[in-house]
Amino acid sequence: MLCFFGNCQVAHMRATLASTGETTTYVRLPHTDFFTDADVGPRHVAFRRQAVAMGLEKNLTSRVLIPQQELRTLKPAVIVTNLFNERPVLTRADDGYSVSISQNDLAKCSRAQREWLLAGFVFRQADPTGYARRFVEYLKRLRKAYPETPLVLLDRLRPCPAIGPSPRSLLHEWDERFQEMWAVISQGAMATGGVRFFSLEAATARFCMRAAHGIDEAVPxxxxxxxxxxxxxxxxxxxxxxxxxxxxxxxxxxHFSASFSEFLAKLLVSGVAPREPDAAHRAWLAAPYAxxxxxxxxxxxxxxxxxxxxxxxxxxxxxxxxxxxxxxxxxxxxxxxxxxxxxxxxxxxxxxxxxxxxxxxxxxxxxxxxxxxxxxxxxxxxxxxxxxxxxxxxxxxxxxxxxxxxxxxxx
Structure with a gap:
């Protein structure tokens, strides 16, 4: 089984593979703290019961923290994760239990539902300057939970001439501090052990060098x-x-195109996912966009x-x-x-x-x-x-x- 942890980038890769008959699963992680060592099973069950009673199941079901005991039942052959951006979470002050709900979904709640949520939880936005450190800790927890399972880390696109107009990333400060952040994350990943890098830059260059519309076909x-x-x-x-x-x-x-997500998924299962750009890739990345x-x-x-x-x-x-x-x-x-x-x-x-x-x-x-x-x-x-x-x-x-x-x- 291939397990994908992260956001829509890996979710679309997983959907491509699932459509071909591969056994896969996807765990949406809106925050690096959501994969925790703590066994929150009883708290999770209690919260789910209360949320259903309040009519909040539709808003929260797909976003509730996955209990560690449920994750332990997974038997992945490979785990794929990416540098997913973090979203604000609702955290309970007394025990740290967290759930994720968007501001839009919160605004749709009735007054009684909002009062119940906000009485027990507070909005918490992680310090963006500490993302690299938190992500390394997330990798360590992932390795602890699955000590023998290979981990594949899909990185992020970096600003470069070939991408064209100024890149916009939802990962705070990535566009300005990507070199510093990646240095911390890559060193931490190597220290964690058993992590294989999947270079998105190299994959993008390989795809765009053959695509009819170049970079516009990968990230349109x-x-x-x-x-x-x-x-x-x-x-x-x-x-x-x-x-x-x-x-x-x-x-x-x-946001990747469907054809680019499919290309990334095929590279992943082929076993030849690039770890870093080669000379041809670097030449393409350095050429100005037109x-x-x-x-x-x-x-x-x-x-x-x-x-x-x-x-x-x-x-x-x-x-x-x-x-x-x-x-x-x-x-x-x-x-x-x-x-x-x-x-x-x-x-x-x-x-x-x-x-x-x-x-x-x-x-x-x-x-x-x-x-x-x-x-x-x-x-x-x-x-x-x-x-x-x-x-x-x-x-x-x-x-x-x-x-x-x-x-x-x-x-």
Whole structure:
């Protein structure tokens, strides 16, 4: 059995292998302290009983601390873990028992449910500067629980020219202190013993050197801040003065595409997962990123794929190459999935290329989302539709601003 401990990065690898018939299991860890030496079985059972009585099972079931006694029943042939980011947890002051619930889920709780939780628990956000040390301690506890089981440690992407726009990691301070943090973690892992490194940098280079869309095919999502410049150039503005949107874009290195997750999973089971980049990999990582040209046919194929990752490739390409294609977006409005990361990129497009067409797209997308997301938990659809409306409002405001700029130049 292959056991995966961590966040969505290893969860998607596990899903790929499970679909091929491999025996796997996944333990979601929102905090390095969640894998503990303490036998919390009785406390866990008591809390679960109370949570069910309060109607909180839906919010907490998949997020409750896994008791050590349950983990001991696992018989893994290999354990795979990654450098998962930590989330705030609710911790009971008297015995340290912890559960994880998102702020969004907490906000959905009734007043009585929130009062019960907050009366016995306090929110605890781990000190981000101590992550490397805490992760080493987590590895030691994992080794103690499974002294003979091989451990595979999947590391993280680091900022480098090939990744493109400034990387955005959910692991606090990784983007700025990755060398220092990795030095502590890698040394601690070697001291722990029986840990094999799986270099994400090397795997990314190997994948992207053969991928049609390069790095955009591995980690396709980009984030854009509110300062993203409007690229609807006023009449009379010289082309060389058009703002560069890449300076306001950040590569989301947290969320992998399905094809990249599948590639990583195959590398894992093949036994040839790279431990460090070779010369060819390092050369690719050092080469500056440039979005690859897409003609109209290729763009429409991506937008019409119905796949979130392929849609993101098209949106990012249009923004970074300053090549709007709002007509194509409208043409494939029914194909573009209702997905948060895609919507974030549409928002970036709306800020860069505001138009009446984008406002129309938002109206069409809202109808699609109402159908496609009706099955989601209470509150999710309303939240998503609110974000769609915010994109329409941002486009309208930018469009009005661009028109005023044109009028000022004409005057």
């Amino acid at each position: 999502f980009l984030r854009f801040d509110d300062e993203l410049p409007c690229l609807a150039r006023p009449r009379g503005c010289p082309p060389d003065q058009t703002p560069d949107p890449a300076s306001h874009a950040r590569r989301d290195i947290e 979005p690859r040209p897409l003609d109209g046919t290729a763009l429409r194929q991506l937008l019409g794929s119905g796949d979130a990752h392929r849609t993101a490739i098209a949106l990012g390409n249009m923004i970074l190459r300053k090549k709007p294609a709002t007509e194509a977006l409208l043409e494939h409005a029914r194909d573009i999935p209702a997905q948060q990361n895609v919507l974030n990129m549409v928002r970036g497009y709306a800020l860069a290329f505001p138009s009446v067409g984008i406002v129309r797209w938002c109206a069409m997308h809202a109808k699609k989302a109402a159908r496609d997301l009706a099955f989601r938990e209470e509150g999710y659809l309303g939240n998503y539709l609110g974000r769609v409306e915010a994109v329409a409002q941002a486009a309208t405001a930018r469009l009005a601003s661009a028109m005023r700029a044109r009028e000022a130049i004409s005057a």
